[in-house]
Amino acid sequence: MTKKNLIVVGNGMVGHHFLEQFVASDAATGYRILVFGEEKLLAYDRVHLSEYFAGSSHADLAMGTADWYRDKDIDLHLDEQVTGIDREHRVVATSQGEYPYDELVLATGSYPFVPPIDGHDREHCFVYRTLEDLDAIRASAEGGKTGVVVGGGLLGLEAANALKSLGLEAHVVEFAPRLMPVQLDADGGALLRQKIEDLGVSVHTEKATTAIVEGEAARLRMNFSDDTNLETDLIVFSAGIRPQDTLARASGLDVGERGGIVVNNQCTTSDPHIHAIGECALWNQRIFGLVAPGYTMARTLSGALNKDPDAAFTGADMSTKLKLLGVDVGSIGDAHGQTPGSRSIRFNDEQAGYYRRMVVSADGRKLLGAILVGDNSKYDTLLQYALNGIDLPEAPESLILPEGQGDAPTLGPDALPDTAAICSCHNVTKGDICGAIDAGCSDLASVKGETRASTGCGGCTALLKTVVDSELAKRGVEVSKDLCEHFPYTRQELFHLVKVNGIRTFGTLISQHGKGHGCDICKPAVASILASCWNEHILATDHVPLQDTNDTFMANMQKNGTYSIVPRVPGGEITPDKLMVLGQVAKEYDLYTKITGGQRIDLFGATLSELPEIWEKLIAAGFETGHAYGKALRTVKSCVGSTWCRYGVQDSVGMAIEIENRYKGLRAPHKVKMAVSGCARECAEAQSKDFGVIATDKGWNLYVCGNGGMRPRHADLFATDLTDEELIRTIDRVVMFYVRTADRLQRTSVWMENLEGGLEYLKQVVLEDSLGICAELDQHMADIVSTYQCEWKTAVENPDQRKRFREFVNAPAQKDPVQQWAEERGQRRPLADPA
Amino acid sequence: MSNNTQRYRVCEVQDLIPESGVAVWTPAGPVAIFYLPAQTPSLYAISHHDPFSGANVLARGITGDLKGHLVVASPIYKQHFDLRSGVCLEDDSVRVPTFAVHLNGEDVIVEVPAEVVAAETA
Numbered sequence: 001m002t003k004k005n006l007i008v009v010g011n012g013m014v015g016h017h018f019l020e021q022f023v024a025s026d027a028a029t030g031y032r033i034l035v036f037g038e039e040k041l042l043a044y045d046r047v048h049l050s051e052y053f054a055g056s057s058h059a060d061l062a063m064g065t066a067d068w069y070r071d072k073d074i075d076l077h078l079d080e081q082v083t084g085i086d087r088e089h090r091v092v093a094t095s096q097g098e099y100p101y102d103e104l105v106l107a108t109g110s111y112p113f114v115p116p117i118d119g120h121d122r123e124h125c126f127v128y129r130t131l132e133d134l135d136a137i138r139a140s141a142e143g144g145k146t147g148v149v150v151g152g153g154l155l156g157l158e159a160a161n162a163l164k165s166l167g168l169e170a171h172v173v174e175f176a177p178r179l180m181p182v183q184l185d186a187d188g189g190a191l192l193r194q195k196i197e198d199l200g201v202s203v204h205t206e207k208a209t210t211a212i213v214e215g216e217a218a219r220l221r222m223n224f225s226d227d228t229n230l231e232t233d234l235i236v237f238s239a240g241i242r243p244q245d246t247l248a249r250a251s252g253l254d255v256g257e258r259g260g261i262v263v264n265n266q267c268t269t270s271d272p273h274i275h276a277i278g279e280c281a282l283w284n285q286r287i288f289g290l291v292a293p294g295y296t297m298a299r300t301l302s303g304a305l306n307k308d309p310d311a312a313f314t315g316a317d318m319s320t321k322l323k324l325l326g327v328d329v330g331s332i333g334d335a336h337g338q339t340p341g342s343r344s345i346r347f348n349d350e351q352a353g354y355y356r357r358m359v360v361s362a363d364g365r366k367l368l369g370a371i372l373v374g375d376n377s378k379y380d381t382l383l384q385y386a387l388n389g390i391d392l393p394e395a396p397e398s399l400i401l402p403e404g405q406g407d408a409p410t411l412g413p414d415a416l417p418d419t420a421a422i423c424s425c426h427n428v429t430k431g432d433i434c435g436a437i438d439a440g441c442s443d444l445a446s447v448k449g450e451t452r453a454s455t456g457c458g459g460c461t462a463l464l465k466t467v468v469d470s471e472l473a474k475r476g477v478e479v480s481k482d483l484c485e486h487f488p489y490t491r492q493e494l495f496h497l498v499k500v501n502g503i504r505t506f507g508t509l510i511s512q513h514g515k516g517h518g519c520d521i522c523k524p525a526v527a528s529i530l531a532s533c534w535n536e537h538i539l540a541t542d543h544v545p546l547q548d549t550n551d552t553f554m555a556n557m558q559k560n561g562t563y564s565i566v567p568r569v570p571g572g573e574i575t576p577d578k579l580m581v582l583g584q585v586a587k588e589y590d591l592y593t594k595i596t597g598g599q600r601i602d603l604f605g606a607t608l609s610e611l612p613e614i615w616e617k618l619i620a621a622g623f624e625t626g627h628a629y630g631k632a633l634r635t636v637k638s639c640v641g642s643t644w645c646r647y648g649v650q651d652s653v654g655m656a657i658e659i660e661n662r663y664k665g666l667r668a669p670h671k672v673k674m675a676v677s678g679c680a681r682e683c684a685e686a687q688s689k690d691f692g693v694i695a696t697d698k699g700w701n702l703y704v705c706g707n708g709g710m711r712p713r714h715a716d717l718f719a720t721d722l723t724d725e726e727l728i729r730t731i732d733r734v735v736m737f738y739v740r741t742a743d744r745l746q747r748t749s750v751w752m753e754n755l756e757g758g759l760e761y762l763k764q765v766v767l768e769d770s771l772g773i774c775a776e777l778d779q780h781m782a783d784i785v786s787t788y789q790c791e792w793k794t795a796v797e798n799p800d801q802r803k804r805f806r807e808f809v810n811a812p813a814q815k816d817p818v819q820q821w822a823e824e825r826g827q828r829r830p831l832a833d834p835a
Numbered sequence: 836m837s838n839n840t841q842r843y844r845v846c847e848v849q850d851l852i853p854e855s856g857v858a859v860w861t862p863a864g865p866v867a868i869f870y871l872p873a874q875t876p877s878l879y880a881i882s883h884h885d886p887f888s889g890a891n892v893l894a895r896g897i898t899g900d901l902k903g904h905l906v907v908a909s910p911i912y913k914q915h916f917d918l919r920s921g922v923c924l925e926d927d928s929v930r931v932p933t934f935a936v937h938l939n940g941e942d943v944i945v946e947v948p949a950e951v952v953a954a955e956t957a
Binding site: 485486516517518519520522523524541544545546547548549552553557559560561803804806807808809810811814816817818819 | 845846850852853854855857858859860865871873884888889890891892895896897898899900901902905906908910911913915
């Protein structure tokens with residue numbers, strides 16, 4: 001059987017992608033394939049064109065190789081322009097000959113739109129489309145100082161970056177009142193402008209160029225309609241694209257009023273043997289100027305030529321996430337809120353320099369679109385909501401508020417439909433992942449290997465893991481909750497064993513309920529449980545070997561083996577005398593000093609043997625240990641409250657000190673931080689803490705289970721208008737319930753997320769005593785509070801314990817040779833990477 | 836004791852911490868000595884130098900057993916080192932030096948390579 005001829009006109013990204021898809025399909029065996037490219041070069045990645053100026057070559061940007069075309073038996077004609085189509089005889093004419101076709105694919109792309117300005121065709125005026133264009137721009141830039149890009153859209157900013165990288169002073173001239181008018185709103189555009197100007201690119205908006213004439217100080221002068229002008233050495237036009245439909249037009253195919261080859265859902269034109277894909281194709285009155293929709297069309301057409309009845313192009317998501325001149329910009333779906341009835345939620349942080357907008361449906365349940373400038377960290381989550389029509393959480397603003405980040409994972413893997421794209425680089429859906437698991441993949445690595453998910457840009461790694469974990473769990477793949485190989489129990493179960501059986505040492509617990517000798521997982525966990533239950537000194541002989549080095553030496557180990565010291569400064573209130581002592585001690589021992597994020601002073605660089613001497617001095621001055629080393633209460637931050645502040649309604653400092661002193665030394669599954677704000681202005685940032693207290697004119701509002709850290713979470717409002725006594729009692733109970741029931745190293749936020757029944761359940765337990773345990777919780781806390789001791793005071797007064805702090809037990813004068821120092825900003829710091 | 840090592844008294848039993856380590860200074864540099872009274876033998880010595888962080892800290896790690904190995908966990912980045920072989924459990928291409936160690940009455944004796952001692956005293 002003789003093969004039919006399939007001709008592809010255009011060797012760009014979309015044309016190449018079509019070939020990749022088609023040659024791998026069954027239908028390919030029935031065709032001889034010819035490709036015509038107008039450029040001299042093989043298809044290359046136009047999306048990353050600017051990298052050409054940063055040193056990438058055509059080979060780096062190339063989509064395939066000549067060998068690939070040869071291997072696939074594709075007859076490639078580069079530098080050969082197609083000049084006409086004879087539809088009746090099914091023949092294309094080129095500059096070099098005539099070629100018959102059975103099926104013809106037009107992948108001719110688009111050309112840059114150059115506004116018809118007087119002088120637009122002068123020397124040193126360019127467009128930004130091909131590598132040849134870039135070569136010409138580079139040559140022109142060599143003799144120039146400044147460059148202007150006409151057009152402040154996505155590609156224009158890309159071009160401005162390119163000019164900058166060529167060493168030019170770059171300007172952007174935009175006709176619209178803001179940058180990226182298609183993707184951004186006024187606020188987003190303004191912020192983007194500010195950020196880009198900060199990078200040294202001048203932005204001129206609402207400028208219409210009337211003529212380009214010879215310049216005086218530079219090669220060219222642009223005259224604007226407002227009678228201003230700008231001199232420049234070169235101009236790059238990037239004012240949008242137009243579909244390249246000349247060939248189609250000339251051969252009588254249907255084209256749109258404003259250009260574009262009309263195609264149906266199978267990407268076929270008005271001639272059943274001619275197809276069009278990519279930026280030259282007009283589908284449903286739309287041109288898609290991004291590469292991803294072009295790829296989708298390419299896949300659709302390959303399917304249609306393979307007689308796949310499901311092959312249909314149904315539109316494409318135009319959401320974009322990119323970095324322009326290093327500035328994050330994201331635009332999702334209906335970014336401008338054009339859907340009737342839609343409403344917006346905006347968050348504009350001028351301080352941190354980011355802007356976020358969500359467009360939600362009239363009923364507030366669906367996300368229709370979004371705009372992000374300055375920080376794209378929320379992009380993936382928002383995109384999932386928008387693409388998959390997932391119901392928004394009750395407080396949708398949490399998706400864009402900075403403190404709300406902890407809420408984002410409530411977009412649990414189960415909320416995603418099977419069609420949800422998890423990895424957009426490789427077009428892997430949740431369904432594909434489930435399929436891989438059903439086919440035998442039993443862990444993350446094998447799912448990645450099977451589906452290629454998260455092997456592209458890697459942006460979906462976290463999402464992929466939660467989907468895989470959840471699907472494995474659903475299929476009954478057991479995730480062991482054992483603490484470690486020594487104890488077949490959870491922390492909570494061990495807590496009960498310790499408490500109920502009155503066990504006071506690790507040795508007893510492991511001999512009765514575990515096996516082996518223990519490890520660095522179970523030992524500190526058990527030490528913490530023992531401390532929470534019995535509150536014995538952590539350096540008691542039985543407990544010493546259980547502790548992490550920070551607890552053992554009651555200081556925080558730093559990277560060079562020295563320690564830092566954090567005395568307690570309750571509520572952040574400190575006298576001048578105490579401040580001076582800290583200064584004197586730091587000076588004497590040459591310690592680096594820094595104010596911590598929690599309103600305390602950290603002293604760095606003490607050697608092991610110096611620790612007891614330093615603490616002796618601090619204790620003499622009235623300081624106590626700050627437990628900065630322990631999984632324990634750290635700080636209670638406060639503002640100045642009603643004492644000094646014009647707005648304060650309660651004494652936040654007094655309350656912070658009372659709280660800090662009450663819970664100091666308490667061992668918990670994770671470190672615990674608290675804060676007290678004297679009014680609703682929240683200067684202590686209490687809502688980002690495990691326990692946050694905010695004064696009202698009627699008392700105190702208590703927030704629980706927030707945190708900063710890697711996955712910040714806003715605390716939840718737990719109770720309102722509490723009296724001092726009610727406040728303390730409520731905190732007592734929540735803290736103690738947490739201490740007793742949380743997992744090892746589990747923060748309050750994660751504990752709350754995993755607590756069945758959540759906040760409501762916690763309220764029932766603590767406020768309504770639904771379990772009947774409040775009296776016991778109260779008693780337990782009272783025991784802990786009444787047995788407090790300053791661990792450092794006990795240690796420095798005990799000669800045996802002090803001996804533990806010898807750097808080398810046989811050589812007291814020996815300095816540790818790897819601890820070497822450099823000076824920076826007037827203080828001593830460790831020399832990088834000790835040998 | 837082999838011929839090419841030198842015995843070196845580093846401290847007494849009462850300087851040791853049961854189920855934990857202490858650091859001593861020897862001609863071969865800092866050595867971490869672990870005292871595990873329930874084990875036979877009860878004394879182990881490896882280099883105090885943590886090859887991952889570059890700091891002298893291994894004696895300050897938590898001891899235990901993992902998959903049948905007696906180990907100490909580095910207090911900095913938490914890798915585990917076998918107390919008998921010095922091999923890192925997470926990366927067996929990394930191994931810290933080990934030393935013979937025993938008791939002589941109340942004295943703790945570490946054997947360090949003789950050439951190191953010779954160089955030190957020369």
